[in-house]
Amino acid sequence: MAPAAFYSPSSPTRLGVSSEARELCSSRAPATCWRLKPGSAGAGGLRALAAATGEMAQNDGLGRRKVPHVLTVAGSDSGAGAGIQADLKACGALGAYCSTVITAVTAQNTVGVQGVHPVPEDFVAEQLRSVLSDMGVDVVKTGMLPSDGVIKVLCGKLQEFPVRAIVVDPVMVSTSGDVLAAPSTINGLRDQLFPMADIVTPNLKEASTILGGLRLETIADMYSAARSIHKLGPRSVFYFFPFCINVLVKGGHLSDSSDAVDILFDGIGEQFHELRGPRVKTRNTHGTGCTLASCIAAELAKGSSMLQAVQAAKDFVENALFHSKDVLIGSGPQGPFDHFVKIKDHIRSVTEKQQFRSDDLLLYAITDPRMNKRWGRSITDAVKSAIEGGATMIQLREKDAETRDFIEAATACMEICRSYGVPLLINDRVDVALACDADGVHVGQSDMPVPVVRSVLGPGKIIGVSCKTPAQAEQAFIDGADYIGCGGVFPTNTKANNPVLGLEGLKTVCLASKLPVVAIGGIGAGNASSIMQLGIPNLKGVAVVSALFDRESILNEAQSLKSQLTSVSSYAM
Numbered sequence: 052m053a054p055a056a057f058y059s060p061s062s063p064t065r066l067g068v069s070s071e072a073r074e075l076c077s078s079r080a081p082a083t084c085w086r087l088k089p090g091s092a093g094a095g096g097l098r099a100l101a102a103a104t105g106e107m108a109q110n111d112g113l114g115r116r117k118v119p120h121v122l123t124v125a126g127s128d129s130g131a132g133a134g135i136q137a138d139l140k141a142c143g144a145l146g147a148y149c150s151t152v153i154t155a156v157t158a159q160n161t162v163g164v165q166g167v168h169p170v171p172e173d174f175v176a177e178q179l180r181s182v183l184s185d186m187g188v189d190v191v192k193t194g195m196l197p198s199d200g201v202i203k204v205l206c207g208k209l210q211e212f213p214v215r216a217i218v219v220d221p222v223m224v225s226t227s228g229d230v231l232a233a234p235s236t237i238n239g240l241r242d243q244l245f246p247m248a249d250i251v252t253p254n255l256k257e258a259s260t261i262l263g264g265l266r267l268e269t270i271a272d273m274y275s276a277a278r279s280i281h282k283l284g285p286r287s288v289f290y291f292f293p294f295c296i297n298v299l300v301k302g303g304h305l306s307d308s309s310d311a312v313d314i315l316f317d318g319i320g321e322q323f324h325e326l327r328g329p330r331v332k333t334r335n336t337h338g339t340g341c342t343l344a345s346c347i348a349a350e351l352a353k354g355s356s357m358l359q360a361v362q363a364a365k366d367f368v369e370n371a372l373f374h375s376k377d378v379l380i381g382s383g384p385q386g387p388f389d390h391f392v393k394i395k396d397h398i399r400s401v402t403e404k405q406q407f408r409s410d411d412l413l414l415y416a417i418t419d420p421r422m423n424k425r426w427g428r429s430i431t432d433a434v435k436s437a438i439e440g441g442a443t444m445i446q447l448r449e450k451d452a453e454t455r456d457f458i459e460a461a462t463a464c465m466e467i468c469r470s471y472g473v474p475l476l477i478n479d480r481v482d483v484a485l486a487c488d489a490d491g492v493h494v495g496q497s498d499m500p501v502p503v504v505r506s507v508l509g510p511g512k513i514i515g516v517s518c519k520t521p522a523q524a525e526q527a528f529i530d531g532a533d534y535i536g537c538g539g540v541f542p543t544n545t546k547a548n549n550p551v552l553g554l555e556g557l558k559t560v561c562l563a564s565k566l567p568v569v570a571i572g573g574i575g576a577g578n579a580s581s582i583m584q585l586g587i588p589n590l591k592g593v594a595v596v597s598a599l600f601d602r603e604s605i606l607n608e609a610q611s612l613k614s615q616l617t618s619v620s621s622y623a624m
């Protein structure tokens with residue numbers, strides 16, 4: 052479950068920020084001023100759309116798409132749980148492009164860090180120049196910055212090549228207790244990088260170090276640490292506006308807490324947000340901090356507000372930890388986790404799409420409420436008899452039913468169909484199909500368009516569409532339908548004012564159709580054979596209403612129709 056974000060009741064009164072100060076912030080270099088403005092002015096429909104689709108729609112007018120781009124400036128982790136490798140995976144999973152400037156190469160695994168090999172500062176500068184001068188970076192995320200010199204180089208390059216936002220994860224010591232940055236870097240971070248940052252994301256130990264060794268043991272301590280770090284904030288560069296930086300104090304290491312609690316202090320609104328989610332019981336937490344910061348950066352690059360970005364990042368980490376809690380990689384105390392669970396879920400849902408079997412169209416029974424009423428039958432009895440007699444597919448066509456009654460009946464029929472392994476489709480009513488988890492929907496030409504039905508139902512459901520012409524059949528194929536229903540082939544009382552196609556009309560549509568076809572309209576024991584005798588390969592069966600449901604014994608009628616159809620279709624083959 053997604054952790055809820057809520058405003059803390061203990062939130063201190065807002066200090067208030069003068070409009071002059073806000074103005075100053077918003078007129079700051081467009082490069083770095085990306086502030087926490089939930090639902091902010093300027094966010095607009097495009098951002099809402101971007102957030103919904105997970106991508107910032109940026110087009111250069113020539114149809115070329117600008118992709119959200121995060122540059123991570125961090126260390127390589129040979130075990131690939133943290134550092135550059137985590138950043139690449141996190142950005143990839145969230146749909147952002149990630150370029151990499153490597154500040155150090157570490158030899159590390161699930162036991163700890165065995166070695167650190169810093170990259171020479173001038174070569175860090177060269178990597179930064181290469182990427183920033185050319186590649187259209189939106190957001191820079193920093194991780195392991197092993198020396199003061201690297202911080203200086205980075206700040207210089209960020210001034211030379213401004214970006215839209217800067218996310219600073221002040222990595223100092225790995226969770227295994229190994230030092231990743233010289234102690235002197237704390238001054239460089241505080242005095243040079245923090246003033247340029249939009250958000251800094253220290254864990255408990257890092258927050259404590261930044262604050263000169265202050266003990267941080269409770270959530271209340273995290274609140275005051277967030278505010279104190281914010282106050283440390285911009286000193287050298289933007290000293291005139293000390294309210295810009297957002298501080299996220301992460302509580303992953305607050306071991307007494309049954310929840311994983313992070314405290315976000317919004318520097319511009321002077322407001323606290325307590326982000327809380329269940330603590331996942333797992334050893335696989337190596338790289339959570341790097342991942343969180345990269346996710347924030349990716350979301351900012353996609354156009355989210357800071358609060359949205361932080362919340363999305365926390366949700367991502369929680370979900371990834373939960374789904375990889377039992378993964379076993381390495382023998383040490385802290386394993387990596389799987390960043391791609393969501394993507395894998397999606398791939399699975401697509402590849403596990405229940406294969407629609409066109410042979411199920413052979414004897415396709417469509418219910419009719421008036422007929423059931425006339426014969427005093429419940430819809431479930433009617434469906435059960437049809438299946439027992441040999442129906443291979445059921446469609447519930449309850450044009451005038453009240454929604455609640457329809458859902459109830461459909462749910463009961465679904466249970467029956469499932470137990471016999473016969474697919475059940477709902478006529479028209481996508482909402483009812485969703486409510487009863489039907490196998491699909493059959494729509495007419497003036498009902499919900501097939502692509503919309505598909506986007507609502509997902510890839511695993513069957514969609515049928517009524518077609519009378521080759522053009523409609525072609526469109527059904529393009530739209531991603533699974534089969535078409537073609538008719539009325541013969542005159543019928545079931546559907547008023549329905550033009551009759553005849554066998555010739557049916558044949559024309561079948562020959563043009565790239566989809567399997569079920570014939571419909573006035574078909575029964577007397578003429579079903581004539582349809583199958585056409586011998587058209589994609590004409591897979593007949594849909595019947597009165598021939599089954601307006602008869603005394605549904606079961607007997609179904610049996611006799613089925614035997615006619617099977618004898619002709621095996622003869623036709």
Ligand SMILES: Nc1ncnc2c1ncn2[C@@H]1O[C@H](COP(=O)(O)OP(=O)(O)O)[C@@H](O)[C@H]1O
Pocket residue numbers: 226253254255301302303304311312313328329330331332333336338339340341343365368369372
């Ligand atoms: N066991 C866990 N279950 C759920 N979330 C966690 C867990 N451990 C850490 N987190 C979350 O992961 C993110 C990184 O936090 P933390 O582990 O404190 O940082 P770091 O990796 O820098 O030490 C935070 O959002 C934190 O709440």
Ligand SMILES: Cc1ncc(COP(=O)(O)O)c(N)n1
Pocket residue numbers: 125126127128133134135157194195222224225226227231336337338339340341
């Ligand atoms: C190269 C590199 N960068 C960052 C971390 C911090 O990750 P964690 O806090 O999860 O150990 C790490 N261990 N290695």
Ligand SMILES: [Mg+2]
Pocket residue numbers: 220222254340341
């Ligand atoms: Mg960390």
